[in-house]
Amino acid sequence: MARAENKVEAGGVARMVAAMSKAFRKQHGLTQEELGRLIGYTASAISAMETCAQPASDEMLIKLEEVIGGGLGLFEEARKYVLMDKYPPQFQNFALMEAQAVTLSSYQTYVVDGLFQTEGYARALIGGGFPRLPGAKVAELVEARMARKALFDRNPTAMIELILDESVLRRPFTDWEVQREQLRSLAQEAERDNVSIQVTPLERGLQGSHAGTNGNMVLVETKEHHHVVYLEIEDESLLISDATKASQLAHRYAKIRTQALSPDDSLSLIQKLAGEDQQ
Structure with a gap:
């Protein structure tokens, strides 16, 4: 839903897309x-986009490229930057790095890593936080x-590893079906050749x-083969690129991995908690 305050909050990318769309529309002689x-889309949706009351969705950008883009690829290029604008401020510096990662290794102790979250699980987390956000x-x-999630199927393939504390698997949000769906999704992702999922047992x-x-921590090997570590807590984030500090955290992560269940045993536990063993 378009909101008047969006016109004030809109970032530079949304404003550029709005101006570009309006100019291209007029160039094509279209109302x-x-x-x-x-x-x-409705005329009101186009108006909301051009005034930044409701920034363009990814789907709208694809359609704009097809209809008025003129083969320049500007709307297509804008897609990733519009997406960056939608992320929370503390995540924006990391988001593009994640999308281009060669390897990604995540250890999470409270909730499933956002990269692996189902839509229902993500909505429960984001909508149920404090302070409450508008719909x-x-x-x-x-x-x-x-x-x-485009990272899972990106070419060239990224190697992705996730280690979850067992408590994450047992902590539901909204209702148990949302949790079971999330667990089933984890089990499916674990079957990918480029994905490894392990669980640290409660009794470790x-x-x-x-x-x-x-x-928590997320280790990234960038496309330039640099190694950085991303840390986030209470809506604040830190990107560690210092080689010595990043190496120390990588060693800690490696130790966490050795203390986790094997990928096969982890998958069995996830399937059990999802109820797959009862089917």
Whole structure:
């Protein structure tokens, strides 16, 4: 839903897309209603986009490229930058790096990594947080989070590893069916050749050592083969690129991996909790 405050909050990318769309529309001699009809939107939706009351969706950008893009590819190029604008500020610096990663290794202790979240699970998390967000903003953030899944099928392939504390698998949001759907999705993703999922058992601490007690981290090998670590807590984030610090965290991550269940045993546990073993 378009909101008046969006006109004030809109970023530079949304404003550029709005101006570009309006200019191209007029160049083609189209009214807002005519353009809307050609791309499957109402005139009010085109107006909302051009005034930044409701920034262009990814689907709208694809249609604009097809109808008024003129083969220049500008709307297509704008897609990734519009997507960046939709992410929370603390995540924006990391988002493009994640999309271009050679390898991605994530350790999560409270919720499923956003890259692996189902739409229902993501909506439950984003919509159920505090302070509460307007429904339109929740939908925008969920759409942006789902777009990250393109990394799974990107060419060239990225190698993706996820280690979850077992408590994540047992912590439901909204209702148990949302959680079961999320677990089933994890089981499916674990079958990919470029994906590895492991689980750190709840009783790990009884062994006298638990390398993951300091919390979440995401390790990235960039397309330039640099190694960075992304940390986020309470809507604040930190990108660590210092080689020594990144190496220390990579060593800790490697220890967490050795203390987790094997990929096969982890998959069996996920399937069991999802109820797959009862089918």
